[in-house]
Amino acid sequence: MVNFSRENLQLKVCPGRTQFKDLQARREAEERRKFPLERRLxxxxxxxxxxINTVASAIRRKENGWYDEEHPLVFLFLGSSGIGKTELAKQVARYMHKDVKKGFIRMDMSEFQEKHEVAKFIGSPPGYVGHEEGGQLTKLLRACPNAVVLFDEVDKAHPDVLTIMLQLFDEGRLTDGKGKTIECKDAIFIMTSNVASDDIAQHALQLRQEAEEVSRRKLADNLEDVQKGDDIKISRQFKETVIRPILKAHFRRDEFLGRINEIVYFLPFSHSELLQLVIKELSFWAKKAKQRHDITLKWDRPVLDLLAGGYNLHYGARSIKHEVHGLLCNPCSEASESNAFCFGLFKSW
Known part of the structure; x- marks a missing residue:
């Protein structure tokens, strides 16, 4: 007689489940080896x-077990606006979670500039208005404790909010207004800030000046050389003597900065990278022109240089978008209205 007891069933089911998890883990490791995060980003x-290399290295340590599992992974992204900070956070979330909408939490910290707005962050305590609604962050973290959480423009947040974030970063848990604790040690927290962005930009421009001159001489008409960026590194001395004092003066607490695993520096675009941005934006509108109006857009190399010249250090890639809108979209719109596609900027049309 066969005994179909609960114990016997468990003994037969569990090894298969374990083998499946091991097989899945090996497949994921093999996929990461063949297609590393740096390449994806x-x-x-x-x-x-x-x-990209700094963020990918930290996440690789986490994935392979070379990190302190008692604390979540915390990044601070520094650099000018429109330079890729938010986009990198989104791509990290896309890599870590199949369901990006659930696995990516974005908090605009400019909404928490006043002391009373702390309640919106974790929820109001009992007896106060909005107690039953809960906090914006706590509700989302409860639904996905291992999410990638972006604290955008963290330098604008009230100091009391930073105190709550310190507990979050240090202990990997957060207590909401109802007194319930959320464990989120497996989450990844990313803060962005424009603090010291001018200092970083000017230092990077000094380092890049010589490299950019070399890059311009190497660029060829076939644009294949444009795909190569200029890799420069911020010196440790600059980080310690210039950037860290600025951060300490703004955030006013060493323990907060001490819980950041990696401070990541985003640099102004080089000329070759600007050309890539221009090509990307022109290609986007060329596709739209073909789909919407059955019009084929073409451009010569001087057009790329002209549009790249509209780069504004303070607005980053957004300034390239604005330049293309002004010099391409506006004339195209007017020409479409008058049914006359003929103007001087794009000579190869």
Whole structure:
């Protein structure tokens, strides 16, 4: 007689489940080896090789068990606006989670500039308005404790919010307004800030000046050389003597900065990277022109240089978008209205 007891069934089911998990883990490790995170990120982000390598290395340590599992992984992204900080956070979430909508949490810290707005962050305590609704962050973290959480423009947050974040980074847990604790040690927290962005940009421009001159001489008409960026590194001395004092003066607490695993620096685009941005933006509108109007857009090399010249250090890639809108989309719109596609900027049309 066969005994179909609960114990016997468990003995037969568990080994198969364990073998499946081991097999799945080996497949994921093999996929990471063949298609590393750096390569995935570079498919979506132009330039910022130093930032990509720093983030990928930290996540690789986490994936392979070479990290302190008692604390979550915490990044601080520094650099000018429109330079790829938010996009890199999104791509990390896409890599870590199949369901990006659930696995990526974005908090605009400019909404938490006042002391009373802390309640929106973790929820109001009992007896206060909004207690039953809970906090914006706690609700989302409870639904996905291992999410990639982006704290955008963290330098604008009230100091009391930073105190809550310190507990979150240090202990990997967060207590909401209802007194319930959320364990989120497996989450990845990314903060972005424009603090010291001018200092970083000017230092990077000094380092890049000589390299950029070399890059310009090497560029060829076939644009294949444009795909190569200029890899420069911020010196340790600059980080310690210039950037860290600025961060300490702004955040006013060493323990907060001490819980950051990696401070990641985003640098101004080189000329070759600007050309890539221009090509990407022109290709986007060329596709739209073909789909919407059955019009084929073409351009010569001087057009790329002209549009790249509209780069603004403070607005990053957004300034390239604005330049293309002004010099391409506006004339195209007017020409479409008058049914006359003929103007001087794009001579190869």
């Amino acid at each position: 570079k498919e979506h982000i132009i330039g910022q090789e130093g930032a």
